[in-house]
Amino acid sequence: MTDRKRTPRKPTARTSRAKTAPVEVGSDAQGLLDFYREMLFIRRFEERAARGYTQALIGGYCHLNLGEEATVVGLMSALQPTDYLFTNYREHGYAIARGIDPRRIMAELYGRVDGVSKGWGGSMHMFDTAHRMLGGYGIVGGQIPLATGAALAIDYRSGDEVVMCTMGDGTTNIGAFHESLNIASLWHLPIVYVIINNRLGMGTSVERSSAEPELYKRGAAYQIESARVDGLDPVAVALAGKHAVEVARAGRPYLLEVVCERLRGHSVVDPAKYRSADEVASLKEHDPVHTLAARLVAEGIADEESLLTLDQEVLANVEEISAFAEASAFPEEQTLFDYNYATAVPNDSRRLPGQPLFVTTPTSGADQ
Amino acid sequence: MTLMSYRQALHDTLRSEMLRDENVFLIGEEIGVFEGSYKITAGLLEEFGEKRVRDTPIAEEGFTGAAIGAAMLGLRPVVEIMTINFSLLAIDQIVNHAAKIYGMFGGQAKVPMVIRTPGGGGQQLGATHSQNIELYYAFVPGLKVVAPSTPADAKALLIAAIRDDDPVIFLENLALYNTKGEVPNHDTPGVIGQAAVTREGHHLTLIGYSRMAHVAKKIADQLADHEGLDIEVIDLRSLRPLDRETIVESVKKTHAAVILEDDWLTYGIGAEVAASISDGAFDYLDAPVRRVAMAEVPMPYSKSLESAALPSENDVIQAIYQTLDAIGHRRIKTGPHD
């Protein structure tokens, strides 16, 4: 247990006493390096996205996974390709770790036709059927009932897939969370709910928003097994994730809380003035990418130089990715009504702003 | 054809669609053991078992959202929300999720589901249980909203809704459940998005949906029999898409329209219909378009006040005559009624 001592907030214990199964994942040298490569890639991708935002190439809201990289790769390593992921608006890293072509993720941020959601979703709404990433949702908690229903569909068909549904700490206060956990437990649904506890909503701390700040304990109200794990360590997250997924695959929902740190503002435009200087200074110690790099060096798995070379490769790759996104076309105006309905019906309104409901036939010689 | 109630038509259609397609299942509060608040699902739990007829906790947002998620994976849930008033607890899942998923993700996931829910006042259920808020859903692109008024349309549109790949809000009405009509024996789906001219006429167009389509037809028949008036009646049947073409074509012929609705007047469904008439038949109108809607109050409990708040047949007849008077239409004298 690596309790952090910081003021003014009470330190958050990084693990619960609940045990995780002793499975060998990623803890060997190659496994650690693979985790690192992926985490670094997400780090650089997100930083590039932030730059794209300031360049006005990306619009809307843009929430980043900076600080969450170990959590992302650990969790995603626990899923099979046939399992489903439902997540929220802070999901670029998840899309990457799920195996979606990062060029298409960046293209989505840029609002282009090659984007995963064809430019319809943007930063908050990434979706890819092939990789079973079923969204990216911008409404806090909106994904939770949906994910629960996906688990219901799996159960209905006696499938052996599992659904993972991630959410933030603040999201555990929304009604949909409680309704869904209750339903999943009653119906024995194969779903893992994951709380990514970065200890902040936008600017509201867990202690100021959750009467039970040890969020994994909320599973108890629904007789759902739960645990808390340190999100600074990808191996610990992967182990906890694997255990959770096993429980779910056996037909019981699971609640996993991962404690990590949001290194920057809530979204790229948030200067996070509500965080104290001490707090900001301490963030460096809780940077999962730096922490893992130090471990790789300390354990002799990599040296500074090879890590630097890797970083340069990743940076170059990310530049190519944003060049791809920038070169991709914007969706054509005439595709505006392409996704009104999946089943076409008569009288569907397809009018652009200002167009009359009924086209009047010209009365005099006004027509050319 | 078989004569049956609106309730029976719904029940039989749910059953036959469940027999036809294993992916169709029912989900909602008290639909199984209790057999449904309005007994539409009576006997279905016994026949199909708990997998296909799912009693839920009282969690409208949770179970409606779960149905949406199940639909994303290809099941065809038919949700029952006990009354439309309670759908407000699920409105985030309906409006922010069901309606958005197909478009927002660039057409990658369909949401083939139906939400059945009754509206309707007049049962002395007071302010929270007597609302007609279908407008909230009819307003939203991505949803389809149907509101059948006859047992035959209830069957045809329920079949269409279940087989449709989009989320469909299927509006029922407490006052219609016991009404009877001839229902075809075949399982042909109706067409979502089409109104019906349920009575042809040339003096005026009377427009309604759900219970009010029923009322419109009844009044038009009465006025034909007793007053020699020839009123055209349109049953909207679908609120989204709205069949403006049929409305406007009718008004071009009759030159006048009265719109009946059980919802509140301001911003109501009738306002949209009136605007459509103004846009499509402005030059043909001989009188202002009239709307007969519910009084703009939270529905009172007491019978006297409730009756005053709801549009009555007399209110409708008044509006019809005032409109005809405005045109200068001479009432045809047919005897003792004048």
Ligand SMILES: Cc1ncc(C[n+]2csc(CCOP(=O)(O)OP(=O)(O)O)c2C)c(N)n1
């Ligand atoms: C229903 C709803 N309410 C409010 C918001 C605005 N909002 C977006 S993110 C957020 C904070 C969520 O915090 P948390 O669940 O901890 O997730 P995090 O952003 O920290 O990953 C809020 C309030 C929203 N998108 N949806």
Ligand SMILES: [Mg+2]
């Ligand atoms: Mg948070």
